[in-house]
Every structure is written in C-alpha cells, then in structure tokens.
Amino acid sequence: MRNQDCIFCRLASGQLPMTKIYEDDELLAFPDIHPKAPTHILIIPKDHVVTSIAAMSEANQRLLGQMLWRAKLLAEGQGIAEAGYRLVFNVRRHGGQEVDHLHLHLLGGRRLGPMA
Ligand code: 5GP
Ligand code: ZN
Numbered sequence: 001m002r003n004q005d006c007i008f009c010r011l012a013s014g015q016l017p018m019t020k021i022y023e024d025d026e027l028l029a030f031p032d033i034h035p036k037a038p039t040h041i042l043i044i045p046k047d048h049v050v051t052s053i054a055a056m057s058e059a060n061q062r063l064l065g066q067m068l069w070r071a072k073l074l075a076e077g078q079g080i081a082e083a084g085y086r087l088v089f090n091v092r093r094h095g096g097q098e099v100d101h102l103h104l105h106l107l108g109g110r111r112l113g114p115m116a
Contacts, residue, residue, distance in 0.1 A: 003048045008101035012046045026063065027070055029106075038109025039078050039085070043067050044101060051100040053091050063102075071106045080108035 002009040011018045012028055021041055022029035032040040045063055050056050056064065068087070075081040085108030090097040096116075 001048050003101070006048055006099075006101050008042075008044050008099055008103065009048050012044065022070065022074060027066060029070065029074055032105070037086075037107040037112060039080050039107065041071075041074060041078070041106040043070055043074070043104040043106060048101055050102050052095075052097055052102055053089050056102075067102075067104045071104055074106055075108060078106075078108070084108065086112050 002013050004010070007016065010016045011030065018030045020028065020030055022043075023046075026045055026047075027043060028046050029041050029043045032042050045067070049063060050060060053064075071087050072081075075085050085106060088105040088107065089095075089103075090105070
C-alpha cells in the first residue's frame with residue numbers, strides 16, 4: 001500500500017526523484033537529502049507497512065531483519081564496514097522521527113560523535 005501524503009511513498013513510486021542505491025521486491029535504499037555524515041543512506045520498505053518501530057506487530061519481524069541485513073550489506077558495499085558505522089531508527093516525536101514511514105538510517109564515513 002502506498003500513501004499519497006507520504007514523502008517516502010512518493011519517492012518509492014517514482015513521483016519524486018531519488019537516486020536508488022539498492023532495490024528489491026520489498027526494500028529501497030537511497031541517500032538522505034540532508035546527509036549527517038559522508039555516507040547517509042535511508043533503507044525503507046517500498047510499501048507503507050508501518051509508520052515506525054513503535055507501530056510494528058510481531059508479523060513485521062521478518063521485514064525488520066531484512067532491513068538490518070541490508071544495512072550490513074550496504075555498509076560493506078559502501079566501504080565503511082571496517083571502520084564502523086551507525087544504524088538508527090528514530091521513533092515518533094521524542095525519538096526525532098520526522099517522516100512517518102518506517103526507515104533505517106545508515107551513517108558512516110567519519111567518526112560519529114556521542115548519541116544525543
Ligand atoms: P527521520 O527524522 O524521520 O528519522 O528521518 C527522515 C529523514 O528523511 C531525514 O534525515 C531527512 O533528511 C530525509 N528526507 C526527508 N525528505 C526527503 C526527501 O525528499 N528525499 C530524501 N532523499 N530524503 C528525505
Ligand atoms: Zn509511506
């Protein structure tokens with residue numbers, strides 16, 4: 001299901017431009033428009049499955065595993081795995097989430113500071 005009001009759904013459906021880094025039947029990965037590190041990639045389910053981790057059900061566990069596994073492989077592909085990287089799910093307002101479509105941040109390419 002895609003949501004017309006959701007920016008990530010519009011990216012996934014090609015209504016908004018985006019440079020694809022990775023795509024399969026379920027997932028899409030693309031650079032964050034406001035990168036916080038030399039490598040800053042967003043990994044999303046193509047469908048508007050849930051808004052965030054907090055909205056997930058047990059049935060979504062496989063999807064979460066796929067996202068994390070893809071992040072690991074993308075980090076290797078981007079050449080940042082050996083030095084290290086950060087994976088972030090912002091969850092709802094206190095977690096700093098701005099886009100309500102499940103997404104995983106992959107950040108690396110420099111030594112990241114302490115968590116906020
Ligand atoms: P959140 O704060 O919800 O965890 O992260 C949302 C991220 O989406 C932000 O880092 C923001 O820069 C990124 N973003 C928002 N709109 C767009 C867009 O249109 N294109 C891309 N590539 N990234 C976006
Ligand atoms: Zn969406």
